[in-house]
Amino acid sequence: METIVLKGIITDDGNLQVEIPPDLPPGPVEVEIRRQEIRGITLGEILKSDLIGMWADREDITDSVEFARELRRRASRRGVK
Numbered sequence: 001m002e003t004i005v006l007k008g009i010i011t012d013d014g015n016l017q018v019e020i021p022p023d024l025p026p027g028p029v030e031v032e033i034r035r036q037e038i039r040g041i042t043l044g045e046i047l048k049s050d051l052i053g054m055w056a057d058r059e060d061i062t063d064s065v066e067f068a069r070e071l072r073r074r075a076s077r078r079g080v081k
Contacts, residue, residue: 001030 008018016031046052061067 004021004024006018006020008016010016010033016033055061055064
């Protein structure tokens, strides 16, 4: 039996979407589904990263709370027309 690995996605309505190579001949196949582990980042990984304190030496940020509020305001206005 020849093995061909195709990547696909299972949709919200339970269908499998996969792109079949055009040169694949018709005939019976066996499908094996291996789900990729989707993992988030842990708190420990965040604390070890360069994210914490990356703005510590910025002299243009006098009030970090207000600076963050302004960033959120700007981000929320981007999608508004």
